[in-house]
Amino acid sequence: MVAQAKSGRMTRREFVGRTTALGVSAGLASALFGKAASAQEAKKGGVLRVGMQGGESTNSLDPALAASEVPFQVM
Template sequence: MKTELDHLADLAGQGRISRRDFLGRTAALGVSAALATTLAGKAFAQSPVKGGILKAGLQGGESTNSLDPALNLSQVTFSFGKQWGEYLVRLTP
C-alpha cells in the first residue's frame, strides 16, 4: 500500500491527476483523511484563472429589484449587495 500511495503522490505532484482524484483514490485505499491531506501537499493547487460565472440564488426576490445599491429595499437585495460588493455606497438623508 505504501508504494501505491507514493505513486499517487507522485502523479499528483506532476499534475497528472487532480487533488480531488488524489483524495478520492487514497480514500478508496482506506487511508485516513489526516494522512491523505499530508500526502496531498505534493499535489499543487491549481492557479486562479480570470473570468467565470457567479450564480447566486436567493429566495424571495421581486421583479422590481435592482442591483443598484441605492435602491436596496428588501432583504434579498441587501443580502446580495453585501455578498457581492460589501457596502460600496452609503446614503444619508
C-alpha cells in the first residue's frame, strides 16, 4: 500500500482512508477477540485508610462525646 502511494498509483485520500480503515478494524478485532484479564482471588483482612477533612485530634467514636459530624461519618 505504501509503495502504491509513493509511486502515485494511489491518491493521498485513498491512502488515508485505507490506513484509517485498517487501524479501526485492527483495534476492533483486538477488542472483540482479546482475552480478558482474570481478577485476583479475594482475600480476607487488610487495612482501609480514609482521609477526611474537618476532623480533630480530640474527636471520639463515642456518639455522646462527638463534637462534629466526622465521627458519625466514620461509624
